[in-house]
Amino acid sequence: MKRLRRIPILLMILAVCLISSSFQASVVESSGYPVVLNGETVYFETAPFQTGGTMMVPMREWANKLGASVEWDASTHSATAVREGKEWKVSVNQTTAYRNGTSHEMEQPAVINGDHLMVPLRAMSEGLGYIVKWDSVGEQVLVDDEGLFLPKVGTYDNLKALLAATVQKEETNLKLQGDSALIKSPMAMESAAVATGGSSADFSGTNLQVEGVDEGDLVKTDGEYIYQVNENRVIITSAVPATDMKILSTIDLNDVIHPADIYVDDRFLVVVGSAPVENRVLPMTKEKARTQDLVMPAIFPNSTKAVVYSLENRSNPALVREVELEGNYVASRKIGDSLYFVTQQYLNAYAILEKGQETRAPQYKDSAQSEEPIEIGYEQITYFPDFSGSNYLHVAGFRLDKGTEPVNVSTYLGAGEQVYVSLNHLYVTLTQYDKDEAAASESTEQSMKLRLPSRPLKANSQIFKFRLDEGETRYVASGTVPGTPINQFAMDEYEGRFRIATTTGDMWRNDEHTSKNNLYILDEAMNVTGKIEGIAPGERIYSVRFMGNRGYMVTFKTVDPLFAFDLSDPASPELLGALKIPGYSDYLHPYDENHLIGFGKEAVEVVEKDASGRAVGQPQAYYQGMKVALFDVSDITRPIELFNETIGDRGTESELLHNHRALLFSKEKNLLAFPVTVAEVSENKKNRMDVVSHGDFVFQGAYIYSLDPVNGFQLRGKISHLSEEDMAKAGQYWYDSRKNVQRILYIGNTLYTLSPSEIRANDLQTLKPIQSIAISPGS
Numbered sequence: 193m194k195r196l197r198r199i200p201i202l203l204m205i206l207a208v209c210l211i212s213s214s215f216q217a218s219v220v221e222s223s224g225y226p227v228v229l230n231g232e233t234v235y236f237e238t239a240p241f242q243t244g245g246t247m248m249v250p251m252r253e254w255a256n257k258l259g260a261s262v263e264w265d266a267s268t269h270s271a272t273a274v275r276e277g278k279e280w281k282v283s284v285n286q287t288t289a290y291r292n293g294t295s296h297e298m299e300q301p302a303v304i305n306g307d308h309l310m311v312p313l314r315a316m317s318e319g320l321g322y323i324v325k326w327d328s329v330g331e332q333v334l335v336d337d338e339g340l341f342l343p344k345v346g347t348y349d350n351l352k353a354l355l356a357a358t359v360q361k362e363e364t365n366l367k368l369q370g371d372s373a374l375i376k377s378p379m380a381m382e383s384a385a386v387a388t389g390g391s392s393a394d395f396s397g398t399n400l401q402v403e404g405v406d407e408g409d410l411v412k413t414d415g416e417y418i419y420q421v422n423e424n425r426v427i428i429t430s431a432v433p434a435t436d437m438k439i440l441s442t443i444d445l446n447d448v449i450h451p452a453d454i455y456v457d458d459r460f461l462v463v464v465g466s467a468p469v470e471n472r473v474l475p476m477t478k479e480k481a482r483t484q485d486l487v488m489p490a491i492f493p494n495s496t497k498a499v500v501y502s503l504e505n506r507s508n509p510a511l512v513r514e515v516e517l518e519g520n521y522v523a524s525r526k527i528g529d530s531l532y533f534v535t536q537q538y539l540n541a542y543a544i545l546e547k548g549q550e551t552r553a554p555q556y557k558d559s560a561q562s563e564e565p566i567e568i569g570y571e572q573i574t575y576f577p578d579f580s581g582s583n584y585l586h587v588a589g590f591r592l593d594k595g596t597e598p599v600n601v602s603t604y605l606g607a608g609e610q611v612y613v614s615l616n617h618l619y620v621t622l623t624q625y626d627k628d629e630a631a632a633s634e635s636t637e638q639s640m641k642l643r644l645p646s647r648p649l650k651a652n653s654q655i656f657k658f659r660l661d662e663g664e665t666r667y668v669a670s671g672t673v674p675g676t677p678i679n680q681f682a683m684d685e686y687e688g689r690f691r692i693a694t695t696t697g698d699m700w701r702n703d704e705h706t707s708k709n710n711l712y713i714l715d716e717a718m719n720v721t722g723k724i725e726g727i728a729p730g731e732r733i734y735s736v737r738f739m740g741n742r743g744y745m746v747t748f749k750t751v752d753p754l755f756a757f758d759l760s761d762p763a764s765p766e767l768l769g770a771l772k773i774p775g776y777s778d779y780l781h782p783y784d785e786n787h788l789i790g791f792g793k794e795a796v797e798v799v800e801k802d803a804s805g806r807a808v809g810q811p812q813a814y815y816q817g818m819k820v821a822l823f824d825v826s827d828i829t830r831p832i833e834l835f836n837e838t839i840g841d842r843g844t845e846s847e848l849l850h851n852h853r854a855l856l857f858s859k860e861k862n863l864l865a866f867p868v869t870v871a872e873v874s875e876n877k878k879n880r881m882d883v884v885s886h887g888d889f890v891f892q893g894a895y896i897y898s899l900d901p902v903n904g905f906q907l908r909g910k911i912s913h914l915s916e917e918d919m920a921k922a923g924q925y926w927y928d929s930r931k932n933v934q935r936i937l938y939i940g941n942t943l944y945t946l947s948p949s950e951i952r953a954n955d956l957q958t959l960k961p962i963q964s965i966a967i968s969p970g971s
Contacts, residue, residue, distance in 0.1 A: 246299040248310040280319035325716040342574035406526040408453020411935040423970035434953035461501040496521040516557040523611040529593040530663040541582040581607030591663040612683035618658040626650035671718025684738035737780035748776035771831040786826035794819040835904030843871030843886035864897040889926040909959040
């Protein structure tokens with residue numbers, strides 16, 4: 193009996209041990225993945241759980257860890273967390289959360305689990321001002337307070353110390369680059385590159401890289417009106433019906449802004465550009481500077497403005513807001529009601545460090561706050577680790593629909609170059625050079641003495657990631673990859689991953705330092721998770737396009753390889769196919785998921801020969817006319833060039849080759865159009881195989897095509913704003929005339945071509961003229 197009595201006791205002890213073990217496991221591993229808050233691993237008393245890929249956490253417990261308070265409203269079954277002026281509210285079984293009164297959709301609804309309200313970790317954390325990232329390398333969730341990310345400049349003395357360090361680095365880089373430049377050969381050809389988009393409504397939108405991320409352009413339409421940057425003004429034209437087309441109003445911007453881009457929605461027109469000299473946010477006056485022993489900087493600073501007009505009355509648009517940042521205009525984007533723009537402000541480090549001139553902190557203006565400049569204190573300025581470049585990078589955002597809310601400005605010590613923007617993030621790249629400068633310098637000096645090619649300075653791209661959220665911008669993370677990207681299309685964000693294509697080395701070398709091309713995939717924390725390196729040695733990237741789980745890259749030196757990549761596995765991307773053809777593509781545009789359009793130049797390879805007919809030196813490639821090609825990529829392992837079209841000869845140019853916004857494309861309307869300036873060589877030069885000489889000018893205007901995978905490119909017509917008299921006077925060359933067609937758009941069944949001197953409407957099907965209006969030169 194005694195033996196039987198011991199069995200229940202042993203079972204109880206075993207049960208307690210199992211429960212204790214289970215509880216400990218739930219504390220440490222309950223979420224499935226560790227949660228790291230500001231560098232410290234978090235342990236939950238109430239176990240988080242995963243649903244639909246979303247981590248759900250107990251709201252009150254998580255709020256306490258984030259330094260927030262929580263109030264429960266039993267009458268509405270809702271809870272509100274508050275932290276440092278940020279309020280985040282959710283209701284049971286609802287996916288809509290409210291941050292300071294603005295609604296946001298969550299991945300999963302808030303739910304009651306036992307006695308606890310469980311909410312999505314990411315949505316709540318970001319709602320309270322934290323930054324959330326998935327670290328796939330460490331397999332952990334990182335939650336960070338932005339204020340802990342980057343060090344502050346703090347004081348003017350510290351600014352000088354930081355500038356001294358970066359100036360020394362810049363001088364070393366310039367010296368080494370100058371030495372390397374001695375061995376470079378001049379290029380036999382020029383190039384450019386850049387971008388996609390469309391519109392679901394019955395009018396065309398700006399050709400965009402990312403759907404939903406609007407890009408500024410010279411021309412916009414809302415389906416009824418056309419808005420055009422025309423010299424130093426914006427002209428608003430009533431375009432529908434085309435037979436009654438007329439100019440409604442002209443906004444004179446001479447004393448306001450020098451326009452570069454415009455944005456339009458139902459309520460607002462936004463103009464972005466540089467501020468007129470007399471109206472810029474400037475250092476204090478010379479008189480005031482003298483009284484405070486300050487010296488005016490030797491270089492006159494630039495500033496960038498965003499000017500907002502109300503479109504309530506398009507016949508007389510009202511100026512409602514101006515936001516101005518110091519620095520040169522880098523990029524801007526509009527997402528919903530939020531406008532973001534980036535500037536780069538030069539710092540005269542030589543004057544500060546060598547001449548002892550003191551300069552003030554950067555400033556900005558926001559008419560919603562004050563007519564006076566607002567200073568950005570050194571305690572507000574942060575700097576990137578290992579930054580280079582004597583510059584401030586300003587990132588600003590504001591809501592158009594909330595005219596009284598102040599602009600959000602973040603300032604960083606460090607430069608920026610290429611910009612890519614997704615719906616949720618802004619990425620800025622900065623070229624950094626190999627830290628082993630001493631070895632590189634020694635190698636260069638020895639090489640120069642021995643007259644040998646020196647080891648080139650290795651370039652890397654540091655990538656800074658910023659979160660975009662309803663007009664607010666927050667630094668999130670940074671990462672580094674070898675090489676440099678060619679433009680915004682060399683970057684992409686897909687399913688939380690960042691992809692970037694870069695070129696390393698020098699394409700004119702023939703040793704181990706020759707150029708190579710690479711593709712990298714990074715996770716949310718900007719760790720490299722997968723890569724393909726060493727693609728097409730001796731060539732450089734001319735264009736890149738990412739399309740979902742696929743990527744395409746064009747490199748060039750003497751032929752044009754189109755490479756196709758499978759990116760479905762972020763840890764192991766694969767190069768699956770390649771196609772080599774003459775010429776190159778500066779810009780790749782999706783036709784559909786299985787076809788790609790390439791815009792670039794035709795090219796011919798020339799081999800120099802001596803008197804005996806033997807080849808001398810390396811083959812040289814010379815660009816010819818503009819080339820448009822349609823590629824079939826349905827079998828990613830075997831890309832095929834289905835059709836190609838060559839326009840003109842050497843000397844033919846199109847803005848599309850360096851600005852994707854110049855393209856009009858609609859698969860649904862079977863429409864492809866772009867502006868082009870055409871040059872043609874004489875028959876005599878063709879017969880002599882003269883591939884170096886430029887052709888003579890023969891046309892400027894729009895080329896309009898039909899395009900499909902069965903019939904290829906069908907030229908439907910050409911529209912020029914040049915008269916016969918203009919053509920007769922043109923001669924061999926043409927210039928940047930007011931009559932040059934800049935953009936093409938459609939509204940319904942009408943095609944519009946726009947130049948600074950005219951807006952012309954043609955029937956979309958027949959291209960027959962309907963109406964035109966002349967535009968007089970500005971003052």
